[in-house]
Amino acid sequence: MSEGSESAEPVLVTLSTPPRRSLVDGLVRNIGASPAAPTLELDAPDTGIADFLAHVAHSDTGFVARTSSGERALAIVAATAAALCGEDIGAALRAPDIAFLTSLKPPAVEAVRSVLRAIETEAADRVNAALRVLNGG
Structure with missing residues (x-):
């Protein structure tokens, strides 16, 4: 070895799988506590929500949903997944497929x-309780 050369020694690196992000953990927030993004009121008609999702699913902005209904919160998670997959958004709003949602792989969850980006509500306990079924996957 010539003078000034350094020997290359192996460096041990611990590799681990990053924790899987949950579909719903940290999703529910108080009104106004979310990142800046378009807001969708979930008491809007399903056709308006479907039109909004068809557009926003392919934009860079994302959106924040607002509701006090646990049922509508669950529906918007399902409808967002449907919009991204090219599935029937209206059907997902009417009848969320829990088995499908809990089987989503990490890239789909991301x-x-x-x-x-968030579901804002004044009824966090009710909304979180409804979304709890999505933590079973």
Whole structure:
């Protein structure tokens, strides 16, 4: 070895799988506590919500949903996934497919969470209770 050369020694690096992000953990927030993004009121008609989701699912902005209904909160998670997958958004709003949602792989969960940034509500306990079914996957 020539003078000034350094020997290359192996460096041990611990590799671990990053924790899987939940579809709903941290999703529910108080009104006004979310990142700046378009807001969608979930008491709007399903056709208006479907039109909004068809557009926002392919934008860079994402959106914040607002509701006090646990049922509508669950529906918007399902409808957001449907919009991203090219599925029937209206059907997802009417009858969320819990088995499908809980089987989403990490890249799909990230996609949903990058579009649905938050659900703002004044009824956090009710909304969180309804969304709890999505933590079973």
